[in-house]
Amino acid sequence: MYTTQLASMVKTSNHTQKDTTVNTVLKTNDYSKFKTKQGNRDLNGLHLKRLLSSIKEMDLLHANPILVNENFEIIDGQHRFNVCQELNKPIYFLMVKGLGLTEIQILNANTKNWKLEDYIDGYCSMNIPEYCYLKNLLTNTGLGISHLLAMFSDNNNGDTCVKLRNGELKLPHKNQGLIILQWIKEWIKVYEGSDRRAFVLALVNLYKTKGYSHEKMMQKIKYQSTKIVDCTNVKTYLALLEEIYNFKERGDKLRFF
Secondary structure (H helix, E strand, C coil): CHHHHHHHHHHHHHHCCCCCCCCCCCCEEEEHEEEEECCCCCHHHHHHHHHHHHHEEEEEHCCCCCCEECCEEECCCHHHHHHHHHCCEEEEECCCCCHHHHHHHHHHHCCCCCCCCHHHHHHHHCCCCHHHHHHHHHHHHHHCCCHHHHHHHCCCCCHHHHHHHHHCCCCCHHHHHHHHHHHHHHHHHCCHHCHHHHHHHHHHHHHCCCCCCHHHHHHHHHHCCCHCCCCCCCHHHHHHHHHHHHHCCCCCCCCCC
């Protein structure tokens, strides 16, 4: 009885299903048949540069085909497609009917995104001055990217980050940024949280406030240092700093917001 059962188990475990072909990888040198799908992300110059270098070093395009729909619209792999054109290499592709913008968005969302530091390093390696300037600030100040962008660039973090990723970063407020860096060095002597992002943004607001005197503030904080505490947002910091700045002031008081 035992032997019969064992033999039956062995027979079952050795039974395998045949694999089936679902999609076939195709190959062509006819670049003209492929189209860009409207709504897909724009090409990134840094990504293209890195991909170009990687493929020159080791060509694995055959193992990583691009994905297209029945209209030859590229769903995934537009950077690989452009590099193939530049290097005059064949296109390896998979065609899956019915794919569109929704699938593009899902694939993009599931792709590991580069960190802002990666873009800064990459564009700096291309000797783009603004990125090298920002990288130097990151190395020497210990402040975060968002802090420095608020100080040295236009104070629209979302738009600035998009430009940073696209290689279009501008830092038009270098003088402002360097002055606020000096302020932070002075503030750190009386307030350990002077490198908090909300506090840095408050300092940017003070810099832009007509009539504000940093020297006057530093005199006021000498005998009010216990008043400065961590705050959760910029507005609360500004209210606190305004109170300190206007302490015992007569006449019109300066408003920070």
